[in-house]
Amino acid sequence: MAAPRRSGGRGCFGGRLVSCMRDVMQMPANLIPVSEFVGEKMAGVTRRFEAQLASDLPPVNQLCAHVERYRGKMLRPTLVLLCGLAAYARAGSEEAERSIGEDHERAAAVCEMVHMATLVHDDVLDEADTRRRGETVNRLRGNEAAVILGDYLIASAYHLCSQIRHGGHRSALAVGRASMVLCAGELLQLHHRDNYSLDERTYFEIVDRKTAELIATSCELGAFHSGADEAMCARLSEFGRKLGVAFQIQDDLLDLTGTEASVGKSVGKDLEKGKMTLPLVHHLASADALTRGRTLALIESAGERAGAGAEETLRAALASTGSIRYASETATRLVREAKALLEALAASPAKSVLLLMADAVVDRTY
Structure with a gap:
């Protein structure tokens, strides 16, 4: 299997290859080949991302270059590729690797573009100064530029999605649905800002929409573009959904217990913006009146x-x-x-990596 190639592009991603599996977990020796294969495909995702965002206007390219800082674990595109490998009818074979083609790369880049757009917009809403240990776009260029850059990323995502050659209509519907659900979740969270009586049901509805939906869609699209049937697509979508909710809860915990140096972004923003997280929801629901009053003051x-x-x-x-x-x-x-949902998949290196990634979601410290 070929070693990973670095992109030679000079666009938004600067040719630097990042894969979430290498950043947040140790890869056993027997799974290094599939890790390298995904890394090679991730280089293709990066090239498509760069090409799509490239502009004839230098100010646009400068802003796109800055969002290189927003790249982190690359969870969503990695899930597109791994779910594509794991869901293929003959998972683990060389044929499975050959099945991961241009449409997988396009779908992976689309999911990451939508995600990065939400990060740019989130930083405006949160008035955050730091992201990935660097300045946010709004800190560097102001809210107006950040909002328009987020819009540019979303528009670019849909333009790239229109270039998916096989099953493009299904992909467009899935990405469009995920984007609508995500925005609705953000609006629901905004509606409940400073609502210290928020219950767990509403908390989970917010998280399911604003975080888990796009992760679920990433898993679904990976399986779909590998020819998986509807049942398998739905199973992997649910795997991604549960993973996404767990991911957000871990983010909640890191915002409460982490430091900016370790997490790599501004912390304490949930409290500052009146966003209720699961530890707070649980604590306030179980506290007596005196304890609740003291906690609200804190x-x-x-x-x-x-x-x-x-x-x-x-x-x-x-x-x-x-x-x-x-x-x-x-x-x-x-x-x-989430891991139990993978039991129906045939044994393969890709499935093993998905299981490891699931554990890494809650083991991570950033």
């Missing part, structure tokens, strides 16, 4: 960035009621349920 102090003391006291309060542990255990349970 949330207000932490949200106003009154200093590390309020945040540390709040973390201690959440830990004392088992709310941090509850959130962590919920994420772990969802990962376990």
Whole structure:
């Protein structure tokens, strides 16, 4: 199997190859070949991404170059490729690798473009200064440029999606649906900002829409473009959905317990913007009136960035009621349920990597 090739492009991604599996987990020796194969295909995804975003206007190219900082674990495009490999009728064979073609690369690039657009827009909404240990677009160029750049990424995603040659209509419907659901989830979260009576059902509805939907779609498209039947596409979509909710819960925990240096982006923004996370939902639902009042005062102090003391006291309060542990255990349970959905797949290196990736979602520290 060929070693991964680095893209020679000079566009948005600068030719640097990134794969989430290499960043957040150790790869056993027997799975290195499939890791290298996915890395090689990821180079193709990168080239398509760069070509799609390339503009004849230098200011546009400069902004696109800056969002190179927004690349991180590349979870969604990696899931497109791995689910395509795992869902193929003869998974694990050389034929399965040959089945991963241009349409998989296009679908993977589309999913990442939509995701990156949401990050650019999220940073505007959150007034965040840091992303991937660098300045956000809004910090560097202002909110107007950031909003329009996010729109440019979304428009580029749909233009690239229209170039999918086989099953393009199905792909366009899936990406369009995911984008609508994602935006609705963000609007629902905005509606419930500072709602300290938010229940778990509503919390999970928000997370399912704004985070899990696009991850589910990435898994579905990977399977679809490998010729999987509807049942398999639905199974892998549900795998991605559970993985996505677990991923968001882990993000919630990192925003509460992590540092900017370790997480690589601004932390404490959920509190500052009045966004309810699972540890807070659980804690406030189970607290007596006195404890609830004290916690709300701590949330207000932490949200106003009154200093590390309020945040540390709040973390201690959440830990004392088992709310941090509850959130962590919920994420772990969802990962376990996601992995169970893969039992119907034939044994293959791609399936093994998907299982490892599922564990990495809750083991990560950034």
